[in-house]
Amino acid sequence: MPLGPLRPSPLVEQAALHLREQITSGEWPVGTKLPGETTLAAQLGVGRSTVREAIRALAGAGLLQARQGSGVFVIATEPEEDLQTRLRRASVGDVYEIRMMIEVRAAELAAARRTDEDLAAMDRALAARGEAAGGPDEPFIDADIALHVAVVAAAHNPLLGDLFGEFLPVLREGLLDLVRLIDVPTAEGDHGRAAHTGLVEAIRARDAAGAAATIEEELRRTVAYLKARP
Missing domain, CATH: 1.10.10.10 (Winged helix-like DNA-binding domain superfamily/Winged helix DNA-binding domain)
Structure with missing residues (x-):
């Protein structure tokens, strides 16, 4: 040619x-x-x-x-796919496995490094999540994500925050799909309020092990929902 x-x-x-x-x-x-x-x-x-x-x-x-x-x-005949392209093709289960790796460690770091400003941000996000529970799907998912973003931010690792940020568009779509597939009030009567409150309180108490265990258990339950769906 x-x-x-x-x-x-x-x-x-x-x-x-x-x-x-x-x-x-x-x-x-x-x-x-x-x-x-x-x-x-x-x-x-x-x-x-x-x-x-x-x-x-x-x-x-x-x-x-x-x-x-x-x-x-x-060195190659096809271009490399960027992370966002790969994430869009990934299953929600795969995304959640990586999310678990990021957020468990972020919760540990947040417990060790959080500031009063971080706690205030988490408290505001937790309250907003509670207010959105039981309402339309999108506001609730956005409020839920905002709380998790506040926890990751409290880890004070910019690269960790950037990496989590890469997941957010795909994560949001996956969560919307999830709440449409399962009956959230039935599967989780308090919309995860207790677990998320426990996460914030563990970070407040600088309980790194407790914070990590709380978020890991919460995410494992979601993965279980994903694996159990038809």
Whole structure:
């Protein structure tokens, strides 16, 4: 497949698309060393800086790899999926397993590191969750998530908070599906009020083991609901 000059439009995107077509079509299989920037620029009718940016974009997608002193090589024919894409394809059960790993440790850290401001935020979130219980699904789920976000924030680990944040859109959809599949008032008469109150109180008392055990038990029950559904 010969390379041809590009039309004037977003040149970097066009250059990346043309180079990607060479890879996905099999013209440049895995292990192939790309022509030099000057050669590619001439074939595409663009500047070397445009070629450089296009190569950088494809390297970021996991298709190319620059090797110092050797050149740029094809290392994959399909781009890597980002975390959000993988999460959207994951089952709710898989998401909950990872959620459990994050939140159990977050609860332990929160118990050790929480501040008075953290406790105030958790108390507000707990009260809002209680007010939303028994009402429409979406406000209740949002209030529930807000409490868990407050607990993770109290761990005072920005990376942990960012990681949990990646889960939130998929988690919210999964929770909405869950409450539609099960009769929450029947399955959990107090909407988890006691468990969530116990979590906050354990963090208040700086009881790391108690906080971890409380959130783990709460999430395990949800996983049990998921596994028991038809």
